[in-house]
Amino acid sequence: xxxxxxxxxxxxxxxxxxxxxxxxxxxxxxxxxxxxxxxxxxxxxxxxxxxxxxxxxxxxxxxxxxxxxxxxxxxxxxxxxxxxxxxxxxxxxxxxxxxxxxxxxxxxxxxxxxxxxxxxxxxxxxxxxxxxxxxxxxxxxxxxxxxxxxxxxxxxxxxxxxxxxxxxxxxxxxxxxxxxxxxxxxxxxxxxxxxxxxxxxxxxxxxxxxxxxxxxxxxxxx
DNA sequence: TTCGGATCGATTATACAAAC
DNA sequence: GTTTGTATAATCGATCCGAA
Numbered sequence: 582x583x584x585x586x587x588x589x590x591x592x593x594x595x596x597x598x599x600x601x602x603x604x605x606x607x608x609x610x611x612x613x614x615x616x617x618x619x620x621x622x623x624x625x626x627x628x629x630x631x632x633x634x635x636x637x638x639x640x641x642x643x644x645x646x647x648x649x650x651x652x653x654x655x656x657x658x659x660x661x662x663x664x665x666x667x668x669x670x671x672x673x674x675x676x677x678x679x680x681x682x683x684x685x686x687x688x689x690x691x692x693x694x695x696x697x698x699x700x701x702x703x704x705x706x707x708x709x710x711x712x713x714x715x716x717x718x719x720x721x722x723x724x725x726x727x728x729x730x731x732x733x734x735x736x737x738x739x740x741x742x743x744x745x746x747x748x749x750x751x752x753x754x755x756x757x758x759x760x761x762x763x764x765x766x767x768x769x770x771x772x773x774x775x776x777x778x779x780x781x782x783x784x785x786x787x788x789x790x791x792x793x794x795x796x797x798x799x800x801x802x803x
Numbered sequence: 804t805t806c807g808g809a810t811c812g813a814t815t816a817t818a819c820a821a822a823c
Numbered sequence: 824g825t826t827t828g829t830a831t832a833a834t835c836g837a838t839c840c841g842a843a
Contacts, residue, residue, distance in 0.1 A: 601807075601808085604808095605808095605834090605835085606833075606834070606835090608808080608809075609809095609810090609833080609834075609835090610832090610833080612809080612810075613831095613832075613833085617831095617832095639829095639830065639831090640830085640831080641830095804843100805842100805843085806841105806842090806843085807840105807841095807842090807843105808839105808840090808841090808842105809838100809839080809840085809841105810837100810838080810839075810840100811836105811837080811838075811839090812835105812836095812837085812838100813834100813835090813836090813837100814833100814834085814835085814836105815832100815833080815834075815835105816831100816832080816833075816834095817830100817831085817832080817833095818829100818830085818831085818832100819828100819829085819830085819831105820827100820828090820829085820830105821826100821827085821828080821829100822825105822826085822827075822828095823824105823825085823826075823827095
């Protein structure tokens with residue numbers, strides 16, 4: 582290396598460094614674009630699977646829902662191996678929606694001071710008797726209980742309904758709210774005091790049971 | 804071992820919505 | 824209208840890792 586070439590080399594070196602310096606933001610931006618593109622693809626998949634409002638999903642939600650979705654896929658695959666008929670899940674989903682409607686009716690009745698409590702109890706009893714139940718539940722638990730006018734129906738869980746759903750079905754997540762899972766909040770219509778059942782010990786603690794009772798993770802609406 | 808590209812983590816800037 | 828909180832993008836230094 583000669584004294585005359587040295588400055589050129591230094592210049593080339595610094596140019597190369599400068600070039601890298603200039604290129605780095607672009608590379609970094611490309612990288613972020615790749616990440617965001619993949620997140621968008623995931624979002625489309627998740628929105629389709631959970632039928633959620635696309636505009637209300639942030640990146641962390643997308644990742645969370647993706648994890649849930651993959652867990653669902655895995656569990657569904659396992660259920661398929663156990664020869665669970667496909668109609669069962671649809672039946673369970675219907676039951677879950679029915680129960681949620683019952684709770685809504687009950688909440689409405691609570692706000693109607695002018696309503697005769699006997700009439701309200703009769704209505705809820707009727708709904709309870711008409712509760713769609715799987716044949717397996719019927720065999721196991723017998724007929725649904727009858728409410729007395731003085732009882733608070735919402736504290737009662739429909740028989741067989743607590744385990745009526747697979748713990749991580751995408752449709753159930755969708756029907757529960759159109760909401761997402763996060764720790765700390767409470768379900769849409771039941772307070773812990775109003776629903777003193779023990780937490781579901783048989784399944785995934787991160788999934789809420791159909792009554793809206795949260796275990797560790799809770800669906801929050803938005 | 805050195806170099807260069809890729810990636811990560813921390814920090815800052817910006818935009819936006821909700822609460823007041 | 825202002826403040827506050829949150830999400831996202833951008834930037835930058837540090838680190839990792841494969842190729843020469």
